[in-house]
Amino acid sequence: MTDHKTNRIAKAFDHGKAFVAFITCGDPDLETTGKVVRQAAANGADLIELGIPFSDPTAEGPVIQGANIRALAGGVTTDKIFEFVEDLRRDVDIPMVFMTYANVVYSYGTEKFVKICSKIGIDGLILPDVPYEEKADFQPICQQYGLSLISMIAPTSHDRIAMIAKEAEGFLYIVSSLGVTGERQAITTDIGAIVDVVRQNTDIPCAIGFGISTPEQARTMAQKADGAIVGSAIVRRLEQYGRDAAEPVGAYVKSMKDAIADL
C-alpha cells in the first residue's frame, strides 16, 4: 500500500528537473482551482502542491496570505477540498500533495484526515510548522496510509541537515532563503552546499522553494537540485486574473518548465 503512493511522488522526478506548482484551494473558488491545476499539469508541472487555507499562515508572505484570506472568505473548507480532489482525480493523474498548517490536520483528527487523503489520491503532506522534532504526531499515521510527510531544510539548518535527510520521504523541500514565502530579487544561500550534505545521507530528490519566480531563477536553482517549487508567482496571477487565471498560469508554468527541462 505504501509503494503505490510513494511511487506517484517519485514519478514527478522522472521527466528531467521537476517543476512543482503551488495553488491555494478555493482562491477564488474551487472551480478555478480545478482549471488551474489542469492547465498547470498540461503545461509541464510535475507535482501540484494544493494549499488548504489557514486563518493564520505564519510561514507565508503577503501574497499567499492574501490567497488564504480570499479562499476562506469564499467559504472553502477542508471537507469541500476533499470532495474537490476526489472529483479532480477522475481525470488528473499528476502527483499531488497538500500543503497546510498543523492545526488544520490535527483539529480535523490526524488519522481521519490522512485516511481521507489516501482514499482521494493525495500523495503527501507538507506542514511548515511541523519540524523534525514534532513529526511523530504525523509521520507514523502518514506512513500507515501511504502518504509521504515532506521534510523541509532551511538555510539555518546546518548540523540538522543530515538528521532530517536520513528520515526524509517523498522529496526534500529545500527552503532557499530566510523569511517567509514570496518572490525575491536574489537568492544568496549556498544551496549547493546544502544539497551536498543531503546527497551524503539520502537518495530522495530535492526541490528548492521560496523566492523563485523567473525562468532564470528556476534554471539556476534546478541546476543545483532535482526541481524548483513556485508558489507566490502563481498565486499572484490568481490574484490578478481571478477566475480567468488558468491560461496565464498555464503559460507561466510552460515558461518555467521549459527553462529547466533540458538540464
Add this chain to the structure above:
Amino acid sequence: MTNPRGRFGIHGGQYIPETLMNAVIELEAAYDHYKDNPAFNRELNDLMVNYAGRPSLLYEAKHMTEDLGGAKIYLKREDLNHTGAHKINNVLGQALLAKKMGKTRLIAETGAGQHGVATATVAALLGMECVVFMGIEDTKRQALNVYRMRLLGADVVPVTSGTGTLKDAVSEAMREWTSRIADTHYCLGSVMGPHPFPTIVRDFQAVISKEIKAQILDKEGRLPDAVIACVGGGSNAIGSFYNFIDDKDVALIGCEAAGRGIDTFETAATINTGRLGIFHGMKSYFCQDKYGQIAPVYSISAGLDYPGIGPEHAHLHDIGRAQYVAITDEEAVEAFEYLSRIEGIIPAIESAHAVAYAMKIAPKMDKDQIIVITISGRGDKDVAAIARYRGEDLHD
C-alpha cells in the same frame, strides 16, 4: 514540571518552521548556561531591584475586605513596577540573555502595549535596537502606548493581517524572526510559543509568587487560600501561581476574558470555549472553528484578546491544579471602577478581570481566609477606552 522539548503533559512542544529551529535550540542552550550562573543572576537581580523597583508591594486592601465582608484581600502590586506592569520582569531577563548571546536587536509583539513598552524600555537601557509588532486595532485602542514606545526609540509596526490584534502581532513577529535571526532575539511576552519560551518566561515571572510567598508569610504567618490572576497567554498568572503549585491548599484561579459572554462568538475565554490544537509553536487549547481555523476572538482588554493559552496553564487545567473562570467585559469594567474608588488604585483592565472574580468569591469566604489578587498592571492606558465603554468620549 518541564519535560524534554518543553512538554507540560501533552501540551507545549516546538511547532515552528525549520528555519527557526536552530534559533530556539541556541536560545535553550544559552538559557541553560546562564539560568544558574551567579554573575548573570546578580546582574539581573540588580536590574530588578534598582531599575524595575522590585520587590513589588503586597498591599492589604482593607476597604475592599471590609466592603465585601468575607476573606481578607491582598493585592500584589505589579502595577508599581517600572513601566507599570509585570511585563518588565520577563523583558529584563530575556534582554539580558539576548545580550549575552551577542544579539543586538529585540523584536516583540504586543497587545495592550505593556509588553511592547517594557521591551522598548529595556532596549533603550541596554542600547539595543527594538521593533514592536502591534495589531492595527490595538494601535488605535492603545494610542498612548504606541507613542510611549516611539518615545523610547522603538519602531512600532502596525499589523494589518488577520484580525489586526495580538495573535496577528505574534504571527508577524514570528515571520520577522524567520527573516532575520543572526542579530535578532524575539522577546516573546507571554508563557506561550515554542519551547523554550513558556519555560523561560515563567521562570522570569516566578519572582511574583516567590515574593508573594515571603510577604504573606511575613504578614500573616501562613499561605493564602487563593491566588487569583488574569490570563491571556498567562504570564502574570503563571508567575503568580508557580511557587504555590506544590502547596495543594492554595487555590490557583486564572481569570479569562469572556468578552461579551462565553455563549457568544465575541469572547477570548480559551479554556472555557476552546479545544486542543496546535498554533504559534505550541500544542494547547485554542478558540477555533470545526476545521481548525483560529477564531477572531474579542475582549475589551487588548492584553487578553488572544485565542490561545500557555501550555503550562493548559496542563494545570488538565490535572485540575488550577481553575480557569471567565469574566465578562461588563464585570471587568465594574471591577475597574470599583477598585479605583474603594482603594484608590486604578488597575489595568486585564487585571480588573481578576479583581472581578475576587469580588464574586470573597463575600462567600470566611473572614480568616486570605485571597491574593495580582494587579498585573496599572490602568492609566485604559482610561479612555473605559470612558468610551461608558459612553463618554475623551479627547486624549
